[in-house]
Amino acid sequence: MKLTNEQLKQIIKEETQAVLFKPGLLEHVQTRTPLHENIFRVGSSCYFNTIKQGRHFYKMGLYEAVNEEERHMLENTDLGEWAMFEGEEVPLDFPMYEETLEEAKKKKKKDPPIGKPTKNTGGGKKYKVYVKNKKTGRIKKITYGDSKGGLKGNWNNAEARKNFASRHNCADKKDRTKAGYWACRAHKDFGTNVPGRFW
Amino acid sequence: MDFPFEEKLIRGTTFLREFKENVDSSELIWHLDKEDRIVVPIESSGWKLQLDNELPKVLEEGKRYFIPKMTYHRVIKGKGDLRIKLTKLEN
16 A cells, blocks of 8 residues: 555654653544643643643644634634743733632631731732733733623623624724733633624 | 532442433533542443543443542543442541
8 A cells, every 4th residue: 555645744743743742732632622622621730731732833833723713822822821920920811810809808817828928919800811912022911801790791691792792892802912802702711601702 | 509410328428429411511510529539430431530630531330430639620421321429538
């Protein structure tokens, strides 16, 4: 049996993947699961490592994106990377809940840190994300979402979703360093069973 | 709170837990428990158990699986119902 160049390339690629990829990334390849639907728990160390490794091999041409959303994540975000922000190591492009002052107080009462100075948290917004400005290389903290209701509102209601997207011009929010970008996509990060994009 | 399974006490801290075939996968969420647990599948076809930072493992009937306390884990849906014997170990 004679192999074509393409078949040979594919075999070499698969063999290289089997040797170089960690088991998590290999599982993604074998099951054709995009990295944004990560097999690991969102926020776990393997979650970040798999995405970081995926991007590394994507740039080398060894890992292929399954769909457009994954390609966008690998090419345009820093998800999987960490950076220092105000003396703290933070995950980039990873939306998180912003602890409000009230929640911080409650927690403090419950479990007071002993002999450890802590920063005052708060700021009135519900979510936060750290992003890297590609031009300046600086890390920026973005907070978004009304702490009292707001964004969370009606993600599961199609009409409300459409109105939200139109009210906030979600289709035009493409700058990751702006709160609007993240607010329009918050349902993907914090919603349960909320389908795709609103726009 | 609604759980995606039905449970019956067998004895002590051992339960018979049943996940139905029609359970919605989105209900099988990552969570942690405050005590160590041992799981023995009684009926399982393609169902998996995944511990935090590990790959999913296929649940084999009769085999023992240990879930350490305060370790995130989840069940991944397979075919048919899943029936397990679950023992919650005393702290």
